[in-house]
Amino acid sequence: MELKEKLLSSYVAFENNVNINSDVHEIRTKALKDFEELGFPTKKLEAWKYTSLNSILKEDYSIFPNKEEAIEFAEVKKYFIHDIDSYKIVFIDGKYSSFLSDTTHDVIDVCLLSSAFTKSKHKAVIENYFNKVAKQDNMTALNTAFASEGAYIYIPKNVEVDKPIQIINFATGSDSATLLQPRNLIVVGENAHVQIIERHQSLSENAILTNVVTEIFAEKRSNVDYYKIQNDHSAASIVDNTFVAQEGDTICSVHTFSFGGKIVRNNLNFFQNGEHVDSILKGVTILDDKQHVDHHTLVHHIAPNCESHQDYKGIYDGRSTGVFNGKIIVNKEAQKTNAYQQNNNVLVSDKATVNAKPQLEIFADDVKCSHGCTIGQLDEQALFYMQQRGIPKKEARALLMYAFSNTVLESVRIPEVKSRINKLIAQKLNVNLGFDL
Amino acid sequence: MLEIKNLHAGIEDKEILKGINLTINAGEIHAIMGPNGAGKSTLSAVIAGKDEYEVTKGDISLDGEDLLELDPAERAHKGVFLSFQYPVEIPGVSVTNFIKTSINETRKANGKEDMPAKEMLQKIREKSELLEIDRKFLSRSLNEGFSGGEKKRNEIFQMAMLEPKLAILDETDSGLDIDALRIVANGVNKLRSDDKAVLIITHYQRLLEYIKPDFVHVLYDGKIVKTGDASLALELEEKGYDWIKEEINA
Structure with missing residues (x-):
């Protein structure tokens, strides 16, 4: 059975199995319909012109791994930033590992989306934020339809979180190829500060496909500093869909370090809803062999007097391929926007390829937008x-x-x-x- | 120490060096002078092993070892140092980190342990004082935004740190004011010893007032056409290169 059919037919069983509030149920059902219509992305879509998922979609993925897998900390210590004190939310094959985690409900909530879905305490947050910024394209719709577990982080206003939060997803792939769809929701209140590190790590030779959606909401004057470390196994692929909604006077930065994995697709989207916002998107990509990384960024300048800074560096060896597609939209109202985009690539081997495409859609007349793109040796x-x-x-x-x-x-x-x-x-x-x- | 025999080298199909013979013994300072386009910088690049030049004939050996068999880093490990006419800017790597890497890679290649951090710091302090280099300067990215004089001083600082057997100074005096020239010359003179040699490549004799050469060679059209003592440099300064050209063409 094709993966799409397999997913569609397993949905009913999944949805009946999960105890959630009706809003979430409605969102998921709608998302499933969207996915049914859209299907998996193909190269015919402009946004997927340079990245084909065909080679990874043909695997016979286990969709709901149900074995409880235990991992010794010593085995996986190296995947943590273990030399700092941090909160940790750790999943093994999509299931929460309380043994490896270090969560909290003291002032801030660093816990699980599954519990946020069911506990009345989090009801308002779920209603106000869940799926509110994620745009339902193919892969995001698929994730939303099956959204049931992931990190849930809620930082109330005026709180500066005392230590970084690590979100780590391990895939054991112990029996077979595995599809994982973590769903993270991060809400940062007014004046609050948080630092987050996210990592997805396969521990197996089996094919792993992770389709993750992360929604980040930065309320007024808050500060979010986010790091993605992608250095996965050569049989592991990821489609990372991250959506950041920024209110006024916020600074949000996302650094993406892509050193490994089979196919890595990063859809990183920023929406500047308030004034005096700064969005920072940076990345270092170093690839070899036949690795493929595709960075698709979007910065949507909606409000005036905002800035965005993008700086992506890529180094490609072997037969690796890279894509950088950086889209900046400046709405008519977003005057005095200052949008900066830099993408520099070095091809170390003759066989490596990079496709770089800046896309600027500017509807305001008083803006500064610069973009520079280089490919060299x-x-x-x-x-x-x-x-x-x-x-x-x-x-x-x-x-x-x-x-x-x-x-x-x-x-x-x-x-x-x-x-x-x-x-x-x-x-x-x-x-x-x-x-x- | 350095023995160059009948060296022919060029770039693509163009022959630039047309049979160089040169012997430099330990403890000596040699200067190579000559008009623009004579092949001075080519000679220094070929000794250092820059691979865009092709050696078509002849030999270069250092203490009996064939240098042409070695890559540039291996030559450096044997004690060949080239002070660049145009030092390259390397943004993102500080002067300190660069010189540490340079020293420790050289030590590693010679079967030694890394230099202990304390010794390294002390040496950096000592040599930077010798070349009147500000401490702040050391944490800046290598050569990035340095003035011409700063770049050259930094080259000589690295030389002082590495203490090479053979130092080749390629137009080190160009772009230096008189104070910088004195500082650089002082750095070179401090390195002088019985087991080391210096090869100065220059267009003018200015630097030679501060670093006194034992031999002066005139390079013209890819060949050494005249050799003398320090007084030859003065003669060239006074009379220019035309008389040499006339002598050759006569």
């Missing part, structure tokens, strides 16, 4: 210079790649995350430079 003069100073070619190349990525790395505000990223880059480039940048 490593600087031979610089390589010779470094080699002349005794740095072997491999290390010299690595150092240049670090340097190239530095404009993104330098804005990482959690030192342990930065040092982890440094290590992952060194690992990826197979060097040991002995220092962090």
Whole structure:
């Protein structure tokens, strides 16, 4: 049976099985209809022109893994930023692992969407925020139809969260190929601050497909600092759909580090609903073999006097392929917008490809929008210079790649995350430079 | 120490060096002078191993070891240092991190452990004082936004840190004011010792007032056409290169 049919036919059983309020039920049923109509995206869709899911959709995925899998912390410690104190929400094959997690209801709520769906305490938040910013395209509709579990984070106003929150999804794929559809809801109240680290990690050779939706709501004057670490197994693919709604005077940044996985598609969407908003979208992508990463960003400037800063760096080796599609929409009302987009790519091998496409739709007349896109090779003069100073070619190349990525790395505000990223880059480039940048 | 025999080299199909013979012994300072386009910078790049140049004939050896068999980093590990005429900017890598990596990679290649952090710091302090380099300067990205003089001083700082067996200074004096010239020369003179050698490549004799060469060679049209002592440099300064050209063409 094709995956789409399999999903559609299993829906009834799924929906009857879950105890939820009627609003959510309605949203999910509607989303299923949308998905039924839309189906999986194909390359015929402009937004999916360079990314085909065909090779991963043909797997016979287990949709609702029902075995409880336990993992020893020691086995997976390396996937955590373990050298800092943090809240943790950990899922194994889509199921909450209380053993690996460290949640809280003290002042802030760092817990599970499944419990938020059922507990009256969270009813208003669910009603006001759940599925309110997620745009129902193919993959998001599919996720919404089956939305039942994920991280639920609620930060009341004026709270500066004392330590970062890690959301980690492990896939054991213990029996077979597995489809996972986590759904995260993050609401950050007025004047509140939060830092979040998200990671999806397969522990198996079996094919894993993760279709995750994260909705982030930043209320007035709040500050959200979000990091996505993508360094998954070569049989694991992800479609990451993230939607950020920003009210006035907020600063939200999302850093995406893509070093691994089979097919990685990031749909990162920002909506600036209030004035004096700053949206920061940054990424470093380092690929080799046949890896594929597609960054689709959207910044929608709805209100006036806002800024957006995008900076994506890509380094492509082997037969890897990259896509950067950065769309900026400036509404007629969004005067004095300052939108900046930078996308620089280095092709290390002749066989690697990158497709870069900036898209600007500007309806206001008093705006500053700049975009720059480059595709090039490593600087031979610089390589010779470094080699002349005794740095072997491999290390010299690595150092240049670090340097190239530095404009993104330098804005990482959690030192342990930065040092982890440094290590992952060194690992990826197979060097040991002995220092962090 | 350095032995160059009948060296022919060029870029693509163009021959630039047309049979260079040069022997530099430990403890000596040699200067190569010559008009623009004579092949001075090509010679330094070929010794350092820049791969866009092709060596078509001849040998280069350092202490009996064939340099042409080695890549640029391996040559550096053997003690070849080239101070670049145009040092490359490397945004995102600080001067300190760069020199640490450089030193430790060289040590690693020579079978030594990393330099202990304390010793490294002390050495950085000592050498930066020698070259009158501000501490703040060391945390800046390598050569990025440096003035011409700062770049050159930074080259000599790296040289002082690495203590190479053979230092080649390619037009190190260009773009330097008189104070910077004195500082750079002082750095080079401090490195001078019986087991090291320096090859200065320059268009003018200005730098040679501060670093006194044992031998001066004139490079013209890819060949060394004249060799003398320090007084040859003064003669060139006074009379220019035309008399040499006439001598050759006569």
